[in-house]
Amino acid sequence: MIRLAIVDDHAIVRAGFREMLNDEMGLTIQFEASTGEEAQSLLREHPCDVLMLDLSLPDQNGIDVLRAVRQRYESTQVLIISSFSEERYALSMIRNGASGYLCKDCDQADLINAIHTVAQGRRYVSSTTADLLAREMAGESQKLPHEQLSDREMQVFMRLVKGESVSVIAQDLHLSVKTVSTYRSRLLEKLGVASNAELTTYAHQQGLLLS
Structure with missing residues (x-):
C-alpha cells in the first residue's frame, strides 16, 4: 500500500486530487496539509511514501519544503x-531532489503513473521533461541563468524576491548573515543584476514568482 500525502494551500485542489485517487487500489492518503510547516509536522507522526507538493505555499515556498523533506525523511519521495x-x-x-514534476492540469492516468513510479524509488519524467533533458544533453538548449543556481542559491533567490531581508533568511535557514550575504552576491553575479529589485524583475520576467 502506497502511503500518500497531499500538500496544497487550496482546499478545492486537494479535494480534486483526493477524488482522482479515491478509487485507486493500492493507495491510501495519510494526510493533507495546507502549509509547509504543517506538512513537516504531520510527517513526523504519519510517515508517507510519496509527498505531493505544491511549489506555492503561504508560509514557505516548495523549494524550502523539498529540501527539508529530502534531508529529514529520506524514504519519502517528493512529487512536485x-x-x-x-x-x-x-x-x-529534479536536480534539487524531487522525484518527479507534474502540472496540476495533468490527466488522472499520468498522476497515478507518477505516484507509482516515484513510490518505487524511480524518477518520473513526463514526455515534456524528457524532451527538455534531451535537448539540454544534446546542447540544443542553453541554460537560463537561474537554471545554473545551486539548491541553496535557489532557496535564497526565491526568498529575496519575496522581499525577505538577509537577516530573516539567515534565521529561517539557520545560516549566518555573512553566509547569506555571500549567496546573495553570487546570485547577483550569476543573474547579471545589481540589486534585489532587479532580482525581482528577473523573477517576474521568467515567470518564477511563486505567489
Whole structure:
C-alpha cells in the first residue's frame, strides 16, 4: 500500500486530487496539509511514501519544503504538483531532489503513473521533461541563468524576491548573515543584476514568482 500525502494551500485542489485517487487500489492518503510547516509536522507522526507538493505555499515556498523533506525523511519521495509549466521549474526541481514534476492540469492516468513510479524509488519524467533533458544533453538548449543556481542559491533567490531581508533568511535557514550575504552576491553575479529589485524583475520576467 502506497502511503500518500497531499500538500496544497487550496482546499478545492486537494479535494480534486483526493477524488482522482479515491478509487485507486493500492493507495491510501495519510494526510493533507495546507502549509509547509504543517506538512513537516504531520510527517513526523504519519510517515508517507510519496509527498505531493505544491511549489506555492503561504508560509514557505516548495523549494524550502523539498529540501527539508529530502534531508529529514529520506524514504519519502517528493512529487512536485505545480501550476507552473515544466519549462519553468521541472529540471531545477529534479536536480534539487524531487522525484518527479507534474502540472496540476495533468490527466488522472499520468498522476497515478507518477505516484507509482516515484513510490518505487524511480524518477518520473513526463514526455515534456524528457524532451527538455534531451535537448539540454544534446546542447540544443542553453541554460537560463537561474537554471545554473545551486539548491541553496535557489532557496535564497526565491526568498529575496519575496522581499525577505538577509537577516530573516539567515534565521529561517539557520545560516549566518555573512553566509547569506555571500549567496546573495553570487546570485547577483550569476543573474547579471545589481540589486534585489532587479532580482525581482528577473523573477517576474521568467515567470518564477511563486505567489
